[in-house]
Amino acid sequence: MQILKNATVVQFDPACVIEHLDIVIDGSVIKEVGSGIADHYPQAKVRDLKGKVVMPGMVCAHNHFYSGLSRGITANIAPSPDFISTLKNLWWRLDRALDEESLYYSGLICSLDAIRNGCTAVIDHHASPNYIKGSLSTLRKAFIKTGLRGMTCFETTDRNNGSQELWAGVEENIAFAHLIDREKRAGNEPYLVEAHIGAHAPFTVPHEGMEMLREAMKSTGRGLHIHAAEDSYDVSHSHDKYGLDLIARLDHYGLITNRTLIAHGLYLSDNDIAILNEHDAFLVHNARSNMNNHVGYNHKLAQYRNLALGTDGIGSDMWEEMKFAFFKHRDAGGPLWPDNFTRFLWNGNTLLARNFNARFGRIDVGNKADLTICDYDSPTPLLAENIGGHLAFGLSSQSVHSVMVDGRMVYENREFPFDVAELYAEARKVALRLWQRMDRLS
Template sequence: MLVLKNVTAVQLNPAWVQENIDIAIEGSEIIDVGANLSGYYPAATVKEMHGRIVMPGMVCAHNHFYSGLSRGITAQIPPSPDFISTLKNLWWRLDRALDEETLYYSGVICALEAIKSGCTSVIDHHASPHYIAGSLNTLRKAFLKTGLRGMTCFETTDRNGGLEELQAGVEENINFAQLIDKARVAGKERYLVEAHIGAHAPFTVSNAGLALLRGAIKQTGRGLHIHAAEDLYDVSHSHDKYGKDLLARLAEFDLIDNKTLIAHGLYLSTSDIQLLNEKDGFLVHNARSNMNNHVGYNHQLPQYRNLALGTDGIGSDMFEELKFAYFKHRDAGGSLWPDSFARFLGNGNELLARNFNAQFGCLKAGYKADLTICDYPSPTPLKAENIGGHLAFGLGSSSVHSVMVDGVMVYEDRQFAFDCEPIYAEARKVAAKMWRRMDAGI
C-alpha cells in the first residue's frame, strides 16, 4: 500500500479542489482519500508530496503513434495545397514506409513523451499498409515497455488495395481484440491496453468494408474509432456516392453506439450530431491538427453530448492542446470558457471507463490510480470554479513532476526507471531509414 501525503487534490470533472489531504493506493486503485491517512494505514509506504497537485490522469483521446518519427522529416514532400494532397504526399507515403522496427520505436518514443507531458493514457489510431498483421501487438509492446495505458486499432481502408486491404485491416482488429481477451484471462501482464475497431474515414471505406466492420464489432464487443468530416471532401464524397450524411451511413451498418469515437467532425450535419448524441457516442476535437491542416474550425462543439480532446498525432501534450483548443475557440467567436475545456479534457477518462470496464477520472475510492502529479506554485487562489483558468493560463507540461499509471509510478521526480537515451539514439537511425524508403517509393 502507498499513501501520497499532503497533496493538493484537483479534479476536473466534476471540478473539485482540496488542499492538505492524503490519497491511499493499493494495487491499481485508490482506496481512500482524506486527511492524515498514514495513521489509518501504518503499514503503508508514505510519499510526501509537499502540496503538489495530484489529479486524475490526462487522456489524449485521439492520436497517431505511427507518426512519431515524422518530426523534422527530410523526405521530399511535394507542395500540398489542400487536405487530400497532404494525405497523399505525406501521411499515406509515411504509413506505407513503416515496418515492425520503425513502428516499435515510433510507439515507444510517443509513449515516453506522452508520459513526460502528463498523460496517463493515449487512444491511438494506427495505419501501416505494408505491415498489417501483428502491427497492433507491436504498439502494445511499446505501451507495456513504458507503462502507459492506452487503446489502439488498425485504420481499415481500401485506399491502397481494395477489398483485400479492407479484409486484412479488419482481421488485424479482430485478432488484436482477441489477443487482449486472452492476455486478460492469462493475467500474466498488467491490463494496460485495450482495442477499438478502427477505420480511416468514410471516404476510403466502401459499403463492403462497413459490413466487415459491423461483423468485427459484433464479434469482439468493441467500438468503432474513425475520422469523419475532417474536411469537406469527406462530406461531399458521401453525398455524391451514397446520397447520405456520414454518420447516417455508418448507422445503417450498426456502427454508432456508446463506444464509438468520431475524430474531428468539423462538418457533420445537425442530424448527424443528433444521431451521435442519441447513441451516446463521442466526438474528439483536435484543434492543433485542424489548424495545421487548414481544414477549418468546428463551430458546433457546444452541441455535443460527449466531447473529448485529442492531438491527431501532434504529440501528446494535453496541457498545450487544451490551450490551443480554448484560444482557437475564442478566436473563432465561441462562447465557451476555460471550464468547459477542462471538462472536455477530463472526459477522456469516460472513454477509458467504457472500454476498460473500470472507474477513471475521479479521486475517490474504487477509481483507478492513474494520476498526474504537478509542481505548480499558484500565484492566485486555486479553486474548483477556476481550474479551467489555471489550465488555460498557467499549468503546463513543464509542471509535470510524476505520473502514476495503474498504481505504478512510471515517471517519478522527472525520471523514468530506465535509460531512455539508447531508445532515442536508435529511433534517430530507424527514422532516417524510413525517410529514405519514403523517397524510394516503398
C-alpha cells in the same frame, strides 16, 4: 500498499480543490483518500508530495503513434496545397514505409512523450499498410514497456489495395481484440491496453468494408474509431457516392454505439450530431491538427453530448492542446469558456471507463490510480470555480512532476525509471532509415 501524502487534490467533475490529503493506493486502485490517514498504514511505502497538485490522469483521446518519427522529416515531400494531397504526399507514404522496427520505436517515442507531458492514457489510431498483421501487438509492446495506458486499432481502408486491404485491416482489429480478451481471461497484469475496431475515414471504406466493420464490432464487443468530416471532401464524397450524410451512413451499418469515437467532425450536419448524441457516442476535437491542415474549424462543439480532446499525432501535450482548443474557439467567436474545455479534457476518462470497464477520472475510492502530479506554486488562489482558468493560463506540461498509471510510478521527479537516452539514439537511426524508404515510394 503505497501512499501519496500531503497532496493538493484537484477534481474536475464535480470540481473541487482540497489540500493536505493522503491518497492510499492498493495495487492499481485507490483504496482510501483522507486527511492525516497515512499513519493508519505503517507498512505502506509513503511519498510526501509536500502540497503538489494531484489530478485525475490526462487522456489524449485521438492520436497516431505511427507518426512519431515524422518530426523534422527530410524525405522529399511534393508541394501539398490541400488536405488530400497532404495525405497522399506525406502521411500515406510514411505509413507505407513503416515496418516492425520503425513502428516499435515510433510507439516508444510517442509513449515516452505522452508520459513526460502528464498523460496517463492515449487512444491511438494506427495505419501501416505494408505491415498490417501483428502491427497492433507491436504498438502494445511500446505501451507496456513505458507503462502508458491506451487503446489502439487498425485504420481499415481500401486506399492502396481494395478488398484485400479491407479484409486485412479488419482481421488485424479482430485478432488484436481477441489477444486482449485472452490476456484478460488469463489475468495477465498489467491490463494497460484495450482495442477499438478501427477505420480510416468513410471516404476510403466502401459498402463491403462497412459490413466487415459491423461484424467485427459485433463479434468483439468493441466500438468504432474513425475519422469523419476532417475535411469537406469526406462529406461531398458521401453525398455524391452514397446519397447520405456521413454519420447517417455509419449508423445505417449499426456502427454508432456508446463506445464509438469519431475524430474531427468539422462538417457534420445537425442531424449527424443528433445521431451521435442519441447513441451517446463521442466526438474528439483536435484543434491544433485542424489549424495545421487548414481544413477549417468545428463551429458546433457546443452541440455535442460527449466531446473529448486529441492531438491527431501532434505529440501528446494535452495542456497545450486544451489551450489551443480554447484560444481557437475564442478566436472563432464561440460561446464556450475554460471550464467547458476542462470538461472536454477530463472526458477522456469516460472513454477509458467505458472501454476498460473500470472507474477512471476521480481521486476516489475504487477508481484506478491513474494520476498526473504537478509542481504548481500558484500565484493566485486555486479554487473549484477557477480550475479552468489555471489550466488555460497557468498550468502546463512544464508543471508535470510525476505520473502514475495503474498504481505504478512510470515517471517520477521528472525521470523515467529506465535509461531513455539510448532509446532516443536508436530512434534517430531508425527514423533516418524510414525517411530513406519513403523516398523510394512514389
